[in-house]
Amino acid sequence: MLQIRKSEERGVANHGWLQSRHTFSFGSYHDPEHVGFGPLLVINEDQVAAGQGFGTHGHRDMEIISYVLDGALAHKDSLGTGSVLHYGDVQRMSAGNGVRHSEFNHSQDERVHFLQIWIQPNQTGIPPSYEEKHFTPESKQGQLRLIASSDGREGSVLIHQDAAIYATIMAAGDSLQHTLAGGRKAYVHVIRGELTVNGTALKGGDALKISGETQVSLQDAEDAEVLLFDLPA
Numbered sequence: 001m002l003q004i005r006k007s008e009e010r011g012v013a014n015h016g017w018l019q020s021r022h023t024f025s026f027g028s029y030h031d032p033e034h035v036g037f038g039p040l041l042v043i044n045e046d047q048v049a050a051g052q053g054f055g056t057h058g059h060r061d062m063e064i065i066s067y068v069l070d071g072a073l074a075h076k077d078s079l080g081t082g083s084v085l086h087y088g089d090v091q092r093m094s095a096g097n098g099v100r101h102s103e104f105n106h107s108q109d110e111r112v113h114f115l116q117i118w119i120q121p122n123q124t125g126i127p128p129s130y131e132e133k134h135f136t137p138e139s140k141q142g143q144l145r146l147i148a149s150s151d152g153r154e155g156s157v158l159i160h161q162d163a164a165i166y167a168t169i170m171a172a173g174d175s176l177q178h179t180l181a182g183g184r185k186a187y188v189h190v191i192r193g194e195l196t197v198n199g200t201a202l203k204g205g206d207a208l209k210i211s212g213e214t215q216v217s218l219q220d221a222e223d224a225e226v227l228l229f230d231l232p233a
Contacts, residue, residue, distance in 0.1 A: 001212050002198055005034065007205025010045075017052035021045045023189070023207060037187050037209055038231040039161050042118035045205070047111050048073075053104025059095035063119040063159045065148060066091040066103075067167075067227070069191065071112030077101035081130045085114075090147050091132045092157040094121065099128035115191070115227075121160040131157045140169045144176055144228060164230040170195060170221035178216040183233045185211040193224030 011022030011029030023043035025035045036042075041062075048054075053074070066073060066085065073085040077093065078100040085091055093101065105112040133155065139145050148165040152158035156165075168176060170193070180186055188197045192204040196219050200208055210216060216228060 001210075002200055003209040004200055004202070005207040005209065007203065010205065017049040019047045021205065036120075037229075038185060038233065039120040039122070039163060040117075040187055040229055040231060041120055042116065043189055043207075044116040045113075046116055047113045048103075048105045049111055050105055051108045054102060056100050056102045058098060058100045059093075060098050061121060061124045062095045063121050063161060064093045064095060065117040065119065065157070065159070065165070067115040067117065067147075069113040069115065071110055071114075072106035073112050073114055074104045074106040075101065077130060079128060079130055083132060085132065088134050088136055089132055090135060090157055092130070092148060092159060094126065094129045094160055096126040096128040097124075115189075117165075119159060119161050119163060122162060123160055126160065133157050135167065137169055140167050140225075142168070142170065142174050142176075144168050144178060162232050166228040166230070168218070168224075168226050168228070170218065170224045170226065172222055174218075174221050176218040178218075178228060178230070180210075180214055180216065180230065185209070185231050185233050186213075186216045187229040187231060188216065188218075189227045189229070191225040191227065193222050195219065195221040195224045195226065 013020040068085045076082045144166040146154045146156045149156045189207045
């Protein structure tokens with residue numbers, strides 16, 4: 001089964017300093033047709049104005065992944081971690097039994113643009129932890145680069161869930177295939193550009209829910225950057 005999620009149908013939040021599009025129900029936005037997909041609960045596309053950001057707040061029992069698209073994202077947390085993330089950086093924070101953090105635009109001149117992804121963990125009450133890795137454009141060009149997994153294999157960040165996240169940058173003529181094991185499903189989110197996924201045409205901001213299939217086929221790309229989530233059913 002294939003179900004498209006059109007970019008323009010996502011939830012909208014405009015707070016002046018923050019402009020966000022919500023793929024799934026989040027905050028005051030609720031759509032009963034889009035309340036997560038398996039353990040994938042949140043994909044927010046956030047754009048934060050220069051010098052602004054999210055003040056210190058808490059989380060519990062959630063895998064929170066930030067994928068920076070443009071600009072500089074500053075992070076501080078109660079674990080003592082402080083860093084500034086740029087394009088190609090992937091940050092994973094396991095909230096576990098409780099963590100507090102803040103996220104701000106490090107620049108006083110330009111916006112920061114990033115994806116905030118939440119995945120429900122398969123274990124609760126663990127000690128909170130933090131990790132970040134950099135993935136060059138070359139490592140994603142024309143191939144599915146594993147960026148997050150349940151065991152940290154291939155240099156990916158480690159998430160506490162039986163899920164895997166792949167990133168790819170596809171030029172015209174590129175074609176990629178991903179095999180789904182029995183009982184698995186996939187979610188494909190297009191960051192930018194255009195392509196077809198299992199014969200379905202998608203553009204930047206669009207996504208596709210895939211279940212009951214054995215293959216994910218990415219074809220007919222035009223300057224596309226894509227995230228592919230391999231998820232338990």
